Amino acid sequence: MQKASEPTRRSRRRADRVAREGIQYPRWYWPSFALPGILWLLILFVLPLYTVVSIAFGTVDPIFRGPLPVYQPWWWSGEHFGETLGKVFGIFEPVYVHTFVYVVVASAVCLVLGYAVAYYVARFGGRHKGLLLVLLISPFWISYLMRMLAWINLLDNDGYINRFLMFVHLVNHPIGWLEGRPLTVIMGLVYGYIPYMILPLFGFLDRIDASLLESGRDLGGSPLSTFWRVTLPLSKPGILAGVIIVSLPMFGDYYTNNLLSGSPRTTMIGNLIDEAYSTTGQGGEMASLVIILMVLLIVPMLYYLRSTRRTAEAT
Amino acid sequence: MASDARWAHELSRRDFLKRTAGAAVAIPAAAEILAACTKPGTTSSTGSLPYQIARPDKPVTLPMNGDPIPSDTPIEQGAELQILNWSQYMWKYVLNQFVESQQDNGITFTAPSTFQNMDEGVAKLQAGQKADVFFPTIDVMGKLVAADLLQPLNHDLIPALQKDNWKTFQNPYYDQGWRYSVPYTIYTTGIGYRRDHIPDDVIHGMDNPWEILWDPQYSGKVGAYPSYRDVMGIVLMKNGITDMNTSKASDLEIVRKDLLALTEDVDVRISYSGAYAKLPKDLFWLMTAWSGDMVAGWGYAPPYTEQAYENIGYWFPADRKGPVDNDLIAIPKNAENPALGHAFINFWLEYQHAMDNFSWNGYQPPQNQADVSSLTTTEGLFSEISNWAAPAMYVSPWMPDAVVRQEDFDVGYRQGPLTPDVDDQWHAVWEEFVAGAKS
Numbered sequence: 001m002q003k004a005s006e007p008t009r010r011s012r013r014r015a016d017r018v019a020r021e022g023i024q025y026p027r028w029y030w031p032s033f034a035l036p037g038i039l040w041l042l043i044l045f046v047l048p049l050y051t052v053v054s055i056a057f058g059t060v061d062p063i064f065r066g067p068l069p070v071y072q073p074w075w076w077s078g079e080h081f082g083e084t085l086g087k088v089f090g091i092f093e094p095v096y097v098h099t100f101v102y103v104v105v106a107s108a109v110c111l112v113l114g115y116a117v118a119y120y121v122a123r124f125g126g127r128h129k130g131l132l133l134v135l136l137i138s139p140f141w142i143s144y145l146m147r148m149l150a151w152i153n154l155l156d157n158d159g160y161i162n163r164f165l166m167f168v169h170l171v172n173h174p175i176g177w178l179e180g181r182p183l184t185v186i187m188g189l190v191y192g193y194i195p196y197m198i199l200p201l202f203g204f205l206d207r208i209d210a211s212l213l214e215s216g217r218d219l220g221g222s223p224l225s226t227f228w229r230v231t232l233p234l235s236k237p238g239i240l241a242g243v244i245i246v247s248l249p250m251f252g253d254y255y256t257n258n259l260l261s262g263s264p265r266t267t268m269i270g271n272l273i274d275e276a277y278s279t280t281g282q283g284g285e286m287a288s289l290v291i292i293l294m295v296l297l298i299v300p301m302l303y304y305l306r307s308t309r310r311t312a313e314a315t
Numbered sequence: 316m317a318s319d320a321r322w323a324h325e326l327s328r329r330d331f332l333k334r335t336a337g338a339a340v341a342i343p344a345a346a347e348i349l350a351a352c353t354k355p356g357t358t359s360s361t362g363s364l365p366y367q368i369a370r371p372d373k374p375v376t377l378p379m380n381g382d383p384i385p386s387d388t389p390i391e392q393g394a395e396l397q398i399l400n401w402s403q404y405m406w407k408y409v410l411n412q413f414v415e416s417q418q419d420n421g422i423t424f425t426a427p428s429t430f431q432n433m434d435e436g437v438a439k440l441q442a443g444q445k446a447d448v449f450f451p452t453i454d455v456m457g458k459l460v461a462a463d464l465l466q467p468l469n470h471d472l473i474p475a476l477q478k479d480n481w482k483t484f485q486n487p488y489y490d491q492g493w494r495y496s497v498p499y500t501i502y503t504t505g506i507g508y509r510r511d512h513i514p515d516d517v518i519h520g521m522d523n524p525w526e527i528l529w530d531p532q533y534s535g536k537v538g539a540y541p542s543y544r545d546v547m548g549i550v551l552m553k554n555g556i557t558d559m560n561t562s563k564a565s566d567l568e569i570v571r572k573d574l575l576a577l578t579e580d581v582d583v584r585i586s587y588s589g590a591y592a593k594l595p596k597d598l599f600w601l602m603t604a605w606s607g608d609m610v611a612g613w614g615y616a617p618p619y620t621e622q623a624y625e626n627i628g629y630w631f632p633a634d635r636k637g638p639v640d641n642d643l644i645a646i647p648k649n650a651e652n653p654a655l656g657h658a659f660i661n662f663w664l665e666y667q668h669a670m671d672n673f674s675w676n677g678y679q680p681p682q683n684q685a686d687v688s689s690l691t692t693t694e695g696l697f698s699e700i701s702n703w704a705a706p707a708m709y710v711s712p713w714m715p716d717a718v719v720r721q722e723d724f725d726v727g728y729r730q731g732p733l734t735p736d737v738d739d740q741w742h743a744v745w746e747e748f749v750a751g752a753k754s
Contacts, residue, residue, distance in 0.1 A: 063365055063458045064437050065735060087746070095750050157597065178598060179535035180582050262538075262584035264751040275541070275749055278432050279742060281735060 056081050056287035067283025080284025081291070088292055092272060099268045102182065103250045106189035107197075110246050111239065113190070114197035118238075119231075122205035133202070139195050148259045151188060152178065155260070180263025188256040193249065197242040204238025205231070237311050244304045248297055269293055364734065366457035370560070371729050374488040377460045377495055383469035384653045390420045391652040396659065398427035399439060399446035399647070406675035406697070413662050422655060440464050446647050447656035450499060453489045453643065454732035465495045466648045472657035473497060475664035481681040481721045484641075489731070496643040497660055500607065500678035501719045503727065504545050504638040505631035507590045507604030507612070509597065512536075515713070518630050525553035528601055529573070529580045536600035537581040538589030543745035544730055548638050549603050550574055552728075559638060559728045562737040571744045575754040585749070591615055591677070595627055604629060606717040610710050611677025614697075619704035624711055631716040639719065639727030641681070671696045674709060679719050685709075687718045 018024045054069035057076035061068045070076060088096060121132045139147065154160050155177035162174040177184050208231060216226035254270030269289065276286035369375035396414065398405070405427070414424045428444065430436035433452050440449065441464070451459055459465045470476070476497050477485060484498040506528065508518060513533075518524050528537055528549070539546045548559050550570045561567070577583040586593060590608035593599045595616035609629040616623040631637050644663065646656040662668055669680035674695025679685065690709040698707040710718050733741060 063462050064434070064441070064455070065738075066434060066438055066441075091747050091750050091752050094752065098751070176535050180584055258586075262586045262589075263582055264578045264585065264749055265582065267749055267751050272746075272750065275746070278434075278541070279543070280434050281738060282742065 052287045052290050055283055056084075056291050058284065058287075060281060060283065065281035067287065081288045084285045084288035085292065087285075095267050095269060095272055098182070098266060099251060099270075102186050102189060102266075102268065103247050106186045106193070106250060107243050107247045109186070109190045110194045110197040111243060114194055114201055114242060115235075115239070118198045118201035118205050122202055122208075129206075136198050136202070137195060144192055145255060145259075147192060148188060148256060151191065151260060155184065178260060180261045180265055182261075182266055184260045185257050185266050185268075188260045189250050189253065192253075192256060193246040196245045196249075200241040200245060201235065201238045204235045204241075208234050237308055240304050240307055244300060247300065251293060251297060366461040368732055368734065369453070369457060369489040370731055371488045374486075374491050375457060376491040377457065379467055379494065380460060380463050380648070381466065383467040384472075384657070386469055386471040388469075388472075388654040390417065390422070390654045390658055393421040394423075394447075394652040394655050396422055396424040396655060397445055397447045397651065398424075398659075399436060399444060399448070400427050400429060400450040401436075402429040402431065404429075404450065404676065406672045408675070408696075408700075409663075409668055409672045412668065412671075413659060416662065417655070417658065420655075437464075440647055440649075443649065445649055445651050447650045447652045448659050449645050449647050451496070451643050451645055453640065454730070456489050456496060456643065456645075457732065459645070460495060464648055465645050466650065466653060467494050468497070468646065468660075469657060472654070473661045473664065475661045479666045479669070479682055479684075480664055481683065481724075483721060483724050484681055488729070496645045497664060498681050499642045499644045499663070500673075500676075501639070501641040501681050501724075502678055503606045503631050503717075503719055503723060504548065504640070505604060505606065505629055505716065507594050507599075507602040507609045508628045508630065509594060509600040509626055510628040510713070511626045512600045513628075515628060518628075519633075523553065524630055524632075525549060528553075528583075528603065529576060531580050533600050534581045535584075536598075537577070537583045538586050538593060538599040538602040539577065539583050540589070540603055540605075541585045541587060543741060545605075545638070546603055547574065547741060547745065548728075548730060550577075552637060557636070557728050559730045560733055560737075562733075562740070564740075567740055567744055571747060572754055574744065574748040575752060578748065578751060579754065595623070597626070605678075606631065606719060607676065607678030609677070609714065610679070610717050611675075613707045613711065614701075614704065621705045624705070624707060625713065627711070627714070629714045629717040633716075635720065635723050635726050637727055638730060639723045640730055641724075642678075670709070674698060679710075681719075681721070685718075687715050687720070690718050691715060 014024070050071070051069050054071050054076075055067045057073075057078065057080070058070035059068050059077065060066065117136070121129060121136070125132050152159075156162070157174040157176065159177075161177065162171075165171045165175065166173075212230055212234070213226055216230040217223075221229060252270045252273070254268060254274045257266050257268050257271055258274075273286055273289045273293075276282040276289060367375045398410075410424060410427075414422055428439065428446065430439060433455055436449070436451070437455060437459070440446070440459075441462070449465075451465075470493070476493065480498065485493055487493065487496075487498075490496045506518070506524065508527075513527070518527055521527060527533070528539075544559075547570050550573045551557070551559060551561065551566065553573065554569050556566050556569070558566070584599070586599075586602075589599050590602045590604035591612050592615045594602050594604075594609075595612045606629060609627060612627040613619070613624040616627060644660050646653055646660070650656050663672070664680075666682050666684055669682055670685065673679055673685075674697040679690075687710075691712040691714075693709055694706050695709045698704065
């Protein structure tokens with residue numbers, strides 16, 4: 001039996017910490033710092049997400065056919081979700097293919113263009129680095145919607161782009177950029193999301209120790225091979241972060257296609273969700289589409305987390 | 316489902332609706348979540364409906380949920396007018412005129428609450444949002460009354476309906492005896508087109524002008540509303556099917572094929588603003604169009620000269636046998652100022668106010684004095700005070716087809732509510748189209 005006056009193991013640990021840090025904090029002190037964040041996530045993420053799930057597996061009200069969430073899992077019905085899943089492998093399949101292709105191509109273009117810009121600013125920005133960064137984030141000051149609307153004017157039949165192409169005699173007639181072209185949708189996605197690619201890339205490239213690059217050159221590496229063997233591998237976490245940051249919202253994007261195309265040939269998953277949201281009685285389908293998209297996006301997200309954990313462990 | 320039925324009978328319909336109040340919005344209020352946690356709802360895609368489906372040949376008299384307010388009810392002093400309507404639906408100029416007319420009663424008004432689609436508007440009412448006037452569509456009238464969300468109107472307080480408006484709206488098929496609703500705007504659904512690319516005699520000279528929307532020579536220049544009932548209705552018209560509420564599988568199969576052909580033949584584009592904005596800007600040459608959008612098109616046609624206006628045309632069958640409809644005004648059950656709501660409706664139904672609003676939004680009111688001749692020769696107030704644009708008549712003289720006439724409601728085809736099963740069949744066809752499926 002332990003004597004009452006003998007210190008317990010826990011109190012010894014606390015005494016050790018007091019000796020080490022000099023201050024005695026109650027046990028709840030540090031965890032309490034996470035409370036606002038936890039509450040935020042609970043109220044604005046977990047609860048809405050659960051509501052979406054409850055709508056997907058819920059029912060509809062008998063009069064207005066509005067979505068009626070069922071919050072108790074034991075009463076859930078898979079009717080809406082099953083029907084929607086059937087459509088995903090049926091009539092919606094081309095939409096998933098479109099969306100996947102558009103997002104992959106747009107993310108790749110964002111990466112190539114964004115990497116070049118971020119590399120230049122990080123390596124050669126010098127004392128103008130701050131100014132260049134401000135210029136890079138300046139598109140954020142204008143709403144995404146406004147930027148897309150601006151493209152409509154640029155790409156119009158009598159817009160600046162067609163006028164320029166005709167002026168330099170590259171084309172004889174205006175190109176119908178806004179006539180439902182996948183290329184226009186991809187370009188809109190690139191334009192809308194590229195700042196999100198540049199910033200994380202810049203962050204990682206800027207932190208690469210210049211002495212590592214010099215070592216590569218000292219060991220006989222050409223500029224290209226030094227880039228290939230040193231810079232690129234070291235910036236891999238930035239590439240992954242950038243690709244994840246731009247591609248995830250692209251998958252749910254619907255405005256770009258709405259504004260720059262509108263053709264059923266270029267419908268994206270976000271447009272299907274929007275369409276279901278706007279239609280009476282389709283709340284269950286809307287929620288099911290959201291869940292299916294989330295599940296699909298978890299795969300690249302998990303890869304990103306695994307990759308960043310490995311990088312952290314390696315360093 | 317048996318289990319669903321078991322739970323359903325434990326709730327009265329009214330309790331049930333209260334509990335589902337926030338379901339149609341993205342994040343229901345916490346109280347509603349807790350309420351919904353106590354009992355689940357019910358699936359009701361089949362079985363008897365708690366409301367009647369109205370058709371012109373099967374008119375519906377809506378049940379009276381209580382009595383209208385007494386005729387001597389004074390207008391609420393110092394009240395703030397609360398409007399729940401579609402966005403960009405009413406001209407603020409006329410709204411301000413109403414507030415000025417109520418100065419003695421100290422009425423104030425800031426801005427309307429708006430909704431983007433009828434579901435959203437209904438969800439707001441269900442969630443308890445207060446409104447003195449609400450703007451429903453015909454298809455939800457029976458549902459709103461079944462859910463006890465509207466109050467009966469006192470006809471003594473709205474003399475303008477009988478004095479100034481078409482008689483047909485004193486006994487409409489969806490609300491016999493206008494117990495709950497008055498008309499707000501009327502419109503037909505036809506074809507908007509660019510007259511500089513498609514001369515009037517081309518479209519008017521066709522045996523079946525609806526077919527022009529499928530003409531491959533206009534590929535990339537054809538638009539359609541993202542509204543399945545309206546666009547599928549036009550496909551029905553093209554095929555000579557006049558039942559705008561058809562439940563026949565064979566009709567829907569015809570619609571499906573033609574709808575998919577719309578993408579294949581002309582690469583149709585889906586757009587709400589196509590008629591009133593993209594067509595005037597020459598981005599579209601043809602568009603499924605509500606007459607009101609085309610009438611208002613001059614305000615979106617830079618450089619706002621008569622020459623620019625003349626490029627906008629509208630076609631509707633000469634025998635007037637096409638889709639025709641109207642929107643409504645009603646007073647919600649929970650209106651805090653029902654007398655003010657009645658005064659507002661009466662004001663809005665009076666000739667000059669209705670016409671001033673028409674001059675701004677392009678959607679015609681069913682006014683006795685508004686005929687083809689007067690509308691195409693009289694400049695509207697909005698045009699008069701718009702010094703940035705050349706004068707425009709209420710309806711451009713070259714667009715007489717866009718003027719809605721009283722007889723349209725006798726010979727035209729009406730879009731009514733569908734049963735849930737039929738509605739799902741319609742929507743399934745539309746989804747195939749939206750997803751870009753091939754025929």
